[in-house]
Structures are given as C-alpha cells and as structure tokens.
Amino acid sequence: SELKKIIQGIPKAELHLHIEGSFEPELMFEIAKRNKITLAYDSIASLKEAYKFNNLQEFLDLYYIGAQVLIHEQDFYDLTWAYLTKIHSQNVVHVEVFFDPQTHTDRGIAFDVVIKGIYKALEKAKAELNISYQLIMSYLRHLSEEEAFKTLESSLPFKDWIDGVGLDSSEMGNPPSKFTKVFEASANQGYKLVAHAGEEGPVDYIWEALDHLKVVRIDHGNRCLDDDTLVQRLIEQEIPLTLCPLSNVELKVIQKMEEHPVLKMLDKGLLATIHSDDPAYFGGYMNENYYETAKALNLNKEHLMQLAVNAFEASWLNSETKEKHI
Numbered sequence: 374s375e376l377k378k379i380i381q382g383i384p385k386a387e388l389h390l391h392i393e394g395s396f397e398p399e400l401m402f403e404i405a406k407r408n409k410i411t412l413a414y415d416s417i418a419s420l421k422e423a424y425k426f427n428n429l430q431e432f433l434d435l436y437y438i439g440a441q442v443l444i445h446e447q448d449f450y451d452l453t454w455a456y457l458t459k460i461h462s463q464n465v466v467h468v469e470v471f472f473d474p475q476t477h478t479d480r481g482i483a484f485d486v487v488i489k490g491i492y493k494a495l496e497k498a499k500a501e502l503n504i505s506y507q508l509i510m511s512y513l514r515h516l517s518e519e520e521a522f523k524t525l526e527s528s529l530p531f532k533d534w535i536d537g538v539g540l541d542s543s544e545m546g547n548p549p550s551k552f553t554k555v556f557e558a559s560a561n562q563g564y565k566l567v568a569h570a571g572e573e574g575p576v577d578y579i580w581e582a583l584d585h586l587k588v589v590r591i592d593h594g595n596r597c598l599d600d601d602t603l604v605q606r607l608i609e610q611e612i613p614l615t616l617c618p619l620s621n622v623e624l625k626v627i628q629k630m631e632e633h634p635v636l637k638m639l640d641k642g643l644l645a646t647i648h649s650d651d652p653a654y655f656g657g658y659m660n661e662n663y664y665e666t667a668k669a670l671n672l673n674k675e676h677l678m679q680l681a682v683n684a685f686e687a688s689w690l691n692s693e694t695k696e697k698h699i
C-alpha cells in the first residue's frame with residue numbers, strides 16, 4: 374500500500390529494543406536444539422499460541438523462559454545478527470539496543486559471553502550494513518539494587534562497549550527510587566541514563582525517573598498525560614519518550630490502538646518517538662509499529678516524518694551525525 378511504501382522509505386532510528394525480545398520462535402527452536410535444551414513447547418506453533426498477554430508480567434514470564442536457551446557467545450551473536458538484518462530490510466539506520474545481563478548471569482552465563490556475542494554482531498552491522506548503534510545495559514528492577522551494583526561492577530571491563538544503562542522488567546512495586554544509588558554510580562562511570570517509567574506504573578514513577586535517577590530519556594512514559602505539570606517539564610527539558618504502540622496493545626496498557634496517546638503527545642509538543650520493544654513477541658518490528666499506529670490514528674506523512682526526526686533528535690548520535698539524518 375501507499376502508506377507502507379512511505380514508511381519503508383523513511384530512514385528510521387530504533388531507540389527502544391530489548392535484544393532478548395527480538396528472539397523469533399524459529400531461531401529459539403534452532404538454538405535450543407543445538408544446545409540440547411528441551412523447550413516446554415513442542416512446536417513453534419504451540420509456542421506462538423502462548424503469546425497472549427494480559428499484562429507486562431505475563432509477557433516477562435515467557436520472555437525469561439525464551440532467553441534460557443541462550444548459552445554460548447554464538448547464540449547471542451546469532452540473536453543479534455538476525456535482528457540487525459531484519460531492521461536493515463526495514464530501512465532502520467540507527468539502533469540503541471538494550472540487553473539484560475542479569476537474565477543471563479543469574480543462570481550462570483558469564484557477562485563477557487553475553488556482551489561479546491552482541492557486540493560482535495553490532496560491529497559487523499556497522500561495517501557491512503552501515504547501521505550505527507549504541508548499547509544500553511538494563512538493570513532488572515524486580516531484583517535488588519545490590520544485584521544491580523554487581524552488574525555495574527561486571528560491566529566495567531567492557532565500559533568502552535557500553536553507552537548507557539536502563540531499568541526494565543516488572544514496573545509495579547519497583548519504583549525508580551529503588552535504584553537511585555546505582556544510577557548515580559553508573560553516571561559516575563560515564564554511562565548515560567534511561568529508565569522504563571509510566572508504562573503500567575503511575576505518573577509518580579516518571580517523576581522519580583527524572584528527579585531520583587536523572588535520566589535523559591523515558592522509556593514508554595504513556596501515563597505522563599495524566600499530569601500537566603509533568604508534561605510541561607518534559608517539554609521544557611526536551612526529555613524524549615520512547616513509545617512502543619504494538620507492545621502497549623499486546624500488554625493491555627491500552628485496550629486498542631485507537632487509544633494510543635502518541636498523536637496527543639506530538640500535538641502537545643512532546644518529543645514522542647515510536648519503537649518496537651520486543652518485536653518477536655508483540656507482532657511487529659519498526660515498520661509494523663509505524664503502520665499500525667498510522668492506520669489507527671490517521672497519521673499523515675508529516676506526522677510519520679516528525680516521528681522519525683524525533684527519534685534521531687532523541688538518539689545519542691553526536692549532533693553532526695544527527696543533522697545528517699534530519
């Protein structure tokens with residue numbers, strides 16, 4: 374269709390992507406087989422059948438199970454490379470990738486195994502696909518701050534490969550303020566800071582991410598429209614929101630795409646952007662997120678271009694490179 378062609382034609386930046394959430398069932402079964410791991414699902418179809426979520430936690434339960442088949446550096450490399458070739462086909466030219474070290478170190482996989490596989494695939498994509506990238510290490514918020522400190526410590530030998538830290542996993546009951554000290558320590562190591570906030574959680578969590586963690590970007594932030602003072606703050610400080618429309622529908626953050634707040638956010642002058650979050654689980658990569666949002670909200674070409682420009686603006690590319698994309 375015309376709309377699909379327009380979206381394909383726009384060079385895009387993806388800023389909210391969990392690499393473990395790009396694990397397609399086909400690759401999951403292939404890696405499980407070579408690692409001699411038996412999945413609790415006997416076929417790709419029965420696994421996909423389980424991809425029906427009522428909330429974030431139901432998704433996370435399955436996401437952590439899927440990640441358990443990743444054992445060797447090659448597995449992390451294959452996972453990352455599959456994602457990168459996919460987005461290359463969708464005209465994504467810059468990506469800022471989250472990975473969750475604790476999802477792996479907690480099962481006895483060494484930090485270096487995880488990051489080396491991911492890093493080597495990212496470097497190959499830079500050289501061969503002309504995709505620029507940043508890498509963001511996310512702390513799991515359902516674990517303790519002490520555990521996050523251990524992860525920070527493990528990351529230090531690889532500091533040059535890591536651009537920032539994030540905060541993800543179960544939001545309710547795990548407010549950003551639980552991680553104030555480890556975010557401060559991360560900033561002292563030179564890491565940039567982001568956090569998931571206001572996806573399922575209340576607007577207070579967005580305030581905490583700003584005031585306690587000092588993040589430069591909010592992942593999701595859907596709930597910010599509940600608070601005019603917060604909206605003003607986000608506009609004045611040009612804090613981007615990395616929205617994930619298909620994720621929001623699949624996790625019942627909204628009941629249907631027509632309710633997605635992104636257009637209201639653009640109209641208010643917020644730096645709203647669109648990304649895929651966990652594309653293998655939520656039914657679409659970048660183009661599908663743009664397309665479904667555009668269809669439901671009647672977005673025109675200018676809106677779509679604005680969203681793409683906002684993402685480069687919100688990215689961690691240097692200002693000279695940003696200009697080239699905008």
Ligand code: ES4
Pocket residue numbers: 391394429436541542543569572620650651
């Ligand atoms: C996530 Cl959608 C979402 N929210 C919070 N944490 C996550 N980890 C992976 N996907």
Ligand code: ZN
Pocket residue numbers: 389391541569592650
């Ligand atoms: Zn996310």
